[in-house]
Amino acid sequence: MAERKLERRAALDPAVADLLSGMQQRQTESQLPRKERERLTKERAKIQSRRDLRATYDLPPNLRESIRVLAEELRLPASQLVTLALARFMNEYNNGQIDLGKYKQPSRSPRYDWNLIFPEDLIHVKKKK
Amino acid sequence: MMKIFAFANQKGGVGKTTTAVTLADGLARLKIRTLLVDLDPQGHLALSFGLEKSPGLYRLVCLDEPLSEVKVAVRPYLDLVTGDKQTEKVKRQITLSDFRETILTDLLRDASYDAVLLDMAPSLDVLHINGLIAADWVVIPTRLDALAVDGVKEILTTMAEITRTGHSYQGYSILPTFFDRTTRETLIQFQDLARTFSDHVWPPIPQDTRVRETAAYGKTMWDYSPNSSAMEGYLEGRQKLGGYRQVLGRMMEVING
Numbered sequence: 001m002a003e004r005k006l007e008r009r010a011a012l013d014p015a016v017a018d019l020l021s022g023m024q025q026r027q028t029e030s031q032l033p034r035k036e037r038e039r040l041t042k043e044r045a046k047i048q049s050r051r052d053l054r055a056t057y058d059l060p061p062n063l064r065e066s067i068r069v070l071a072e073e074l075r076l077p078a079s080q081l082v083t084l085a086l087a088r089f090m091n092e093y094n095n096g097q098i099d100l101g102k103y104k105q106p107s108r109s110p111r112y113d114w115n116l117i118f119p120e121d122l123i124h125v126k127k128k129k
Numbered sequence: 130m131m132k133i134f135a136f137a138n139q140k141g142g143v144g145k146t147t148t149a150v151t152l153a154d155g156l157a158r159l160k161i162r163t164l165l166v167d168l169d170p171q172g173h174l175a176l177s178f179g180l181e182k183s184p185g186l187y188r189l190v191c192l193d194e195p196l197s198e199v200k201v202a203v204r205p206y207l208d209l210v211t212g213d214k215q216t217e218k219v220k221r222q223i224t225l226s227d228f229r230e231t232i233l234t235d236l237l238r239d240a241s242y243d244a245v246l247l248d249m250a251p252s253l254d255v256l257h258i259n260g261l262i263a264a265d266w267v268v269i270p271t272r273l274d275a276l277a278v279d280g281v282k283e284i285l286t287t288m289a290e291i292t293r294t295g296h297s298y299q300g301y302s303i304l305p306t307f308f309d310r311t312t313r314e315t316l317i318q319f320q321d322l323a324r325t326f327s328d329h330v331w332p333p334i335p336q337d338t339r340v341r342e343t344a345a346y347g348k349t350m351w352d353y354s355p356n357s358s359a360m361e362g363y364l365e366g367r368q369k370l371g372g373y374r375q376v377l378g379r380m381m382e383v384i385n386g
Contacts, residue, residue, distance in 0.1 A: 012323055013379070015332035019363065019370045020323055023316050051366055 053079075066125045132299075132384050133237065133245045135264035140280030141251035144270045144306035147340055147350075148373075149248040150177040151360075154349040155377040156244050157207035161384065164200065164242045167212030168260050169250035175211040178203045179347030185211035189236060190219045196240055208242075216256070223255045230294075233259040244384055253287065261291055266383055267301040268331075273308065273318035281322075300383070304376060305333035310363065331379050332371040334359050 011017070029040055071078035092098050103116040136149045146169070153165040167174040172182035180201065188194045189210060200208040223229050233256075237245055247260045261267065261284075269284050271277045281303055288298060303326055309315050322330050337359035343350050350360050350373060362372025369375065 011328060013328055013330060013332060015362075015368075015370045015375055016323060016330050018365060018368065019310070019332065020319060022365055022370075023310050023319070027313070027316055048366065 060123050063123055063125065131240065131242055131245060133247065133263050133265050134380070134383075135247045135249055135260045135267045136270060137249040137257070137261065137267055137284050138269050138271055138277065138280045139251055139253055139283050140271070140277045143251075143272050143277050143280070144304075144334065144340075145251070146173045146177065146248050147344065148268070148270045148304060148306065148334070148376075149246050150174060151350045151373045152377055152380055153207060153244075153246045154204070154351050155373065156246075156380070156384075157204055158351060159377075159381070160206055161243045161381075162206055162241070164208045164210065164237075164240060164245045165203075166210040166237075166245065166247050168216070168247055168256050169212055170214050170216040171250070172211060172213040172216070173344075174209060174248055175201075175213075176347060177344060177349065178209065180209075180211065182213040183211045184213050184215035185209070187213075187215035187219050190232060191222045196236065216250075220254055220256050223259065229255060230258055230262050234263040237263055244380075253283075258287075258291070261288060262296055265299045267298060268304055269301065270304045270306045271322075273305055273315045273322075273333075275318070278318055278322065301329060302331045302379070303329055304331045307336045308333035308371065309336045332362065332375045334373060334376070335363060335371060 012020070029037055032040070067078050067081055071081050074081075089098065093100075100116060103118055104114045105117045107113055107115045109115075134152075136145045138145060149165060153163050156163045165174060167186060175182050180203070183201075185199050185201065189196060189199045196210070200210055203209045223232050226232060228235075233247075247264065249257055249260045267284065267288060269281050271281050285301070288301065292298065303322060305319060305322065308319075319333070335358040337354075337357050339354040339357040340350065340359050343353040346353055350357065354360065358372065360373050362369040362375055364370075
């Protein structure tokens with residue numbers, strides 16, 4: 001007889017699962033001693049306050065690696081290096097010192113009109129001697 | 130293809146009318162051609178749009194007037210078939226008719242809408258059965274207390290009986306309403322629902338006094354309190370959990386198949 005294929009039940013709606021786990025966590029925490037509860041509340045507030053600083057972008061792996069290496073070399077947080085780089089870019093772009101036109105190619109995506117196509121040597125950052 | 134949603138729970142006061150009104154208005158704002166039908170003799174759908182109660186359903190079923198003449202256009206993309214105490218006469222007429230369980234199905238079959246939302250009365254009568262038979266998808270709003278959750282089980286039992294007569298549903302969803310995440314009872318009932326019904330449970334609608342005010346002003350939530358917690362849900366980190374906007378998204382997934 002052929003073995004019956006067992007199927008798992010579909011998972012919860014993601015929003016329901018997140019809400020439920022948050023409520024369960026709060027319920028568990030409410031039974032902890034006061035000091036422990038205060039410590040967890042502080043930790044959560046710290047994480048919460050950092051959330052607005054987070055951003056997610058796709059970067060070429062070698063560029064990301066260059067940032068990591070430089071940050072380690074200078075013993076700095078990589079986020080601060082990236083902040084400096086982006087702030088300088090925005091200033092220069094707003095002052096008309098950067099022309100994106102030479103990188104622009106029409107995009108086939110319904111979401112965007114353009115893609116930026118970079119020459120290889122721009123992305124492969126050369127290390128300062 | 131037109132989808133018919135029934136909003137049902139034999140328990141009263143669980144938010145069926147508010148949910149039907151808010152989601153119907155939300156669909157219309159997304160340019161989904163929507164018809165909202167009041168199957169409840171209380172006739173509260175008309176009041177929710179600032180209109181007087183009128184015997185729309187009675188005219189449709191008992192006087193054989195065409196849907197095009199009975200419906201009221203309440204806003205672009207949204208029509209309403211009103212109800213009032215004459216809906217009781219509809220029940221009597223249906224009881225005396227042949228093929229009585231499918232009268233509503235037959236009346237709605239050729240309607241040119243993308244979505245039809247049936248706001249059902251908290252009862253188990255012939256009109257209720259008609260609504261459940263006409264429906265492709267049943268939305269069961271429920272408070273998270275033992276009595277209301279029992280109402281969910283009753284509806285599912287009735288649906289199972291209807292299924293045995295040959296009707297098939299595309300699905301059903303349970304919508305927790307008046308949700309108060311700070312109480313232990315809510316957590317216990319929510320865990321229980323999630324364990325029993327898994328992905329049939331939609332994100333909940335937070336308890337919100339603005340909902341009651343909205344009805345008093347004859348407005349919908351989209352007009353009166355579009356940023357209230359009942360609309361927006363809970364903010365957890367960066368994501369919003371629950372609320373009518375998110376539930377509208379789930380409904381669109383059903384409509385788009």
